[in-house]
Amino acid sequence: MIDLFKGYKGQALSILKKFKVRVWSDSKVKTTRGNFKGIILPRSENDDDLHIVLKLATGYNVGIDVNTITDMKEIGYKEAHYKIPEKEFPFTEGKPNIKLLGTGGTIASRLDYRTGAVIPAFSPGELYGAVPELADICNLQTEKLFAVFSENMGPDQYKKLAVAIGKEIEKGIDGIVIGHGTDTLHHTAAALSFMIQNSPVPIVLVGSQRSSDRPSSDAALNLIHATTTAATSDIAEVLVCMFGPTSDEYGLLHRGTRVRKMHSSYRSTFRTIGDVPLATVTRDGVVPIKKNYNHRRKDRKVKILPYFEEKVALIYYYPNMQPDMIYSLIDNGYKGIIIAGTGLGHVNKPLYPAIKKCREKGIPVYMTVQTLWGFVHMFVYDTGRDLMSYGIIPAENMLPEVAYIKLGWALGQTDDIEKVKELMLTPIAGEITKREPYNGYLIYQGGIPEVEEFIKKVHK
């Protein structure tokens, strides 16, 4: 059935219905701020219900506040011009079968990189219409699990995703791609790294920093790289696949527990922290950088552990933090706390009694470092030793967000804080490493030539 008001809801939908104006119609709109003429564009499910979006003859889109609209009138209808062509995704015997699970974010809502139309694309047909190269790589099935911006992802979604992936693996899929908003892509990557253990196939999270109505969009290429990885890579782990350098030369594959969004707008925003990336990927395939990884297998033995305790907090220490921050977590029933401390893992003295209180209440407190690179070292200064004597547990070189996710996952399985400690300090998916590469952190020091040189050195 054709949706005449695609993506519109609430007030915006009421206005369209009131004036009998359809999506894709060429319309005149009278407002208290002047008159407009253009094509009513569909909206994505992630958009608000307070604006009607018009494509003007100049090619620009304008959002019109529904409260300013006094009249609307259809004068034509131009759907064909903007629609992503729906083509049946071809099935080719012998090509790997890949499942794309959608969660939302920019990558899900704007995939037509050639026409520049702003359309939620997710059926295999729409994706094929938008990125035809995908058919050269695999046989693709798609399923939209959620349609949220990634700040709205959380424990419920992590658990549902893990269970859905487990089912696909059992059914025999050759690889998984997950379309996701970039902002919290690394939280979801960490959650899946703990919830899905011993996967026989690659599980690749991908997003896009720039929507595909912009010429510099990374949506199509990231999707091609992620699909290539899921279809052909020997690395059977939870991976994040995003732009490597600022050019579109190659994508990087990051281990799900060692990756972080490091720039608010660059396409090359994802960086491996505390290690080097696992591999590079181009349209020609995946080239591993690291040698140690879990290899693809034919069997279907996978362990799904979809647990998460929501009453876990991550607090970022700042000078003069007041102890009431921690007391309020205790009073509100929090079951575990991660601190991102300064330097080697410190907080100020006024916090000490609050931390002692956590120990008395059986609330585990783990220390991570704000520096991101490097390990917590609490034996170096007597302040660190004091903190440990009050019960703080150093979390090695786990990234603060990863430690937060792991603690939620561990406390979701048991209340026994000794068992939680064992889970926390036993590396499961590369979240704690023996050492960090001495020159690894150069990889995100800004200079692309350094990155190039570094990658050449480790690519043997």
Ligand code: ASP
């Ligand atoms: N705010 C968006 C999200 O994380 C950004 C993106 O998709 O890249 O969902």
